[in-house]
Amino acid sequence: DTEVTQTPKHLVMGMTNKKSLKCEQHMGHRAMYWYKQKAKKPPELMFVYSYEKLSINESVPSRFSPECPNSSLLNLHLHALQPEDSALYLCASRLGLAYQETQYFGPGTRLLVL
């Protein structure tokens, strides 16, 4: 089983709203990722958590705030977003052991900021 789940599937929010995206996996993976994908573009890395610690933040604006409460769960807290932040937000996970590089992606949350 290589399932990564993401909720919600769709989200519409105003620029003053606060919302959260949720990602869950029960494969025992210890590395989890957030990517952002704009239309007709490739996914771009935002954050990496390794063993529940933030290891990479790809210069993402502070209006995006990641959180990893435990090894199965990854959240992305959104606040004061801009319309240009509208995109598909993808979560991925990886086993986290050496020589286990394959990342498995969830279905994504399609976000629209008005």
Next chain:
Amino acid sequence: DQQVKQNSPSLSVQEGRISILNCDYTNSMFDYFLWYKKYPAEGPTFLISISSIKDKNEDGRFTVFLNKSAKHLSLHIVPSQPGDSAVYFCAATMRSGGGADGLTFGKGTHLIIQP
């Protein structure tokens, strides 16, 4: 500067024939490569991968070839089936980094299988 390039935005292939998708990379630190398939409004689905210590990896209808000296890889799908119609992303990472650097993706190739 794009480190992973897929120069064909789209490719049309007859059902039953071979589909060949190409990918080039510029960062010589990349040592692990993956292919993902993506349908609209879904997450990428892992297809096949290859380490830089190999030049070929095969899984059913899918074969990936790696030419390290040319910094080029290709994905072969034989025979092509209608369900293969999707966008295919080439991705790369540094195994030495434990994959913690995340994946760097190409822009994707839209494969269309004609009946």
